[in-house]
Amino acid sequence: MSDSVDADEVEHVADLARVDLDNEERARFADQFGDILEHFEALEEVPEVEAEPDLVNVMRSDEVEQSLSQEEALRNADDSEDGRFKGPKVS
C-alpha cells in the first residue's frame, strides 16, 4: 500500500509549509517523494518497543538577565519601525 504522491498533493504540503513551488519543482518533487516515501513505509514493520524514556524536566529560575539590546535584536531585520520588526500586511 504505497502512498504515491501527485503534483496536487505536493502543492498542498508546500502550501502548508509556506514554500512557493513552480510547476517543474512540483513535478520533480512528486516523482522523488514517491521513491522516498516507499522507503519510509518499511517503518510499518517496526515492532512496538517498551522503553522507559530517561527524560527529566530541566528548569531554571525565572530571573531577569541581561539580553540583547533592541538595536542588536533588530540589526538583521529587513525592515523596522519605531524599534519594532516590520512585516508584510496581514490581510
Added chain:
Amino acid sequence: MSLNAYITEDEIEGSEDGPLAGKTVAVKDNISTAGVRTTCGSKMLEEYVPPYDATVVERLKEAGATIPGKTNMDEFGMGTTTETSYFGATKNPVDEDYVPGGSSGGSAAAVAAGDADLALGTDTGGSIRCPAAFCGVVGIKPTYGLVSRYGLVAYANSLEQIGPIAPTVEDAAALLDVVAGPDENDGTTREEGADTDFANAADGDVDGLTIGVPTELVEGAEDAVVETFDATIDDLREQGATIEEVSLPSAEYAVAAYYVIAMSEASSNLARFDGVRYGNSGGYEGNWNESFSDARSEGFGDEVKRRILLGTYALSAGYHDKYYKQAQEARAWVKQDFDEAFEDVDVLASPTMPILPPELGESLDDPLKMYLADANTTPVNLANLPAISVPAGEADGLPIGLQLVGPAFGEETIINAAAAVEN
C-alpha cells in the same frame, strides 16, 4: 585552485593563553559567531550576522584558539556531500574530483588540507563522521548532551551535536575537552561533560578490549571498503582486542527513522525563516502568506525544500501515525539494540561510510540514494551515542574511515580504541 572550504574568511582572535593558544580552529557556518556572518550554507542567511557567540565559540576563544573562518556546508546541514551549499561545492583535498563528504565538508577539507589545525563540525546523522572519513581525518560525534548546542542554528535538535575534526585522535580529543561541558543556556547538556580529560585517553591500548562488529553494518558496504575494514579489524585483534560478531536487527530501519524524524524536526525548526526578523525577505508585497512563501522559496535550495515538505507531510493529519510515530518506535528499538550489544562488548566497529567518496556532481539527482549512504552513521544519532571516525586506509587513492561507537558518555573508550587504529 581553491577547495572552497570556507564561506567566510574573517579571522576571530581568541585570548592569549589557553590549551589551544597558537592553534587555528575553523568553525562550521551553522555555529553562531558574534559579528561574523553565519550563513548555514544558505541564501536565506547570506547576510545574517549573529549578535552573540555560540557557547562553543566562547569556549574556543577562552582556550586561546584563533578562528580563521567559517566553513562550507550542505545547506542547513542537509546533505552528505557539501554539494547542496548555496556557496558551491567544496572539493576533497585528497582528490579534487571527489566530494569531501558532508554536511561538515568544509571543516574536514580545511583540516585535511592543512588550512586549519582543527575544526568544529556538527553531526545530525553523520555530518562529522562522513566528511572525516572521506577526507582521511578524525571526527567525533559526542554523546547527546556532552556539548552545548546554544548558538547552533537548529536543523533537528533531538539528534544533533557539535564535535571536533582533527588530523589525529589525540588532537580531536583535546578539542572535545575544550568544548564539552554543561551550559545553562542548553538544558540538554549534562554534568558528564564537565572536567573531561579525553586527550589523555588516546592511548591505543586495546589489550583486553572487546570489539563488536555488527554484521548489518558491514554487509551493505562496497567490497573495497569491507577489505580495508577487515584488515583493520585483524590488526586490532593482533594488538590484543577480542573481536565478536553482533547483530543490530533494527539497523535496517535506521535510515528511514532518521530521515522521518530529522525532516519532521526540520519542517518545524525552519518555519522561523520568514524574512521578517532575519534572513532573506525578498521585499515581496501583498498577502503575508504569499510573501513568506515567496521569500522562503527564494531563500531555500532544493534539498531544504524537499526536507521541509516531506517533514510537513510526515507530521500532517492522517500520516503522523504511519511515519512519525513509527519512526519514534524504531528509534526506541535502535537504542535497545545498542544497549543489548553493550552488555557483551565494549565498543562497536563498522565502516563509517559504506561507499568511497562519490565524484563531484554524481549524487544530487537521486536523493534517496544519497540518504542510504548514511546507513552506518544514523543509528548512532538515533541512540544518542558517541562515535568516532578514524582513517583506516585507502582504496583507489581515496580514504576509508572506520567508525567506533561507544555506550553513552563512553568517549574515553572510543578515543582509546581509535588511537589503536592509528598505530
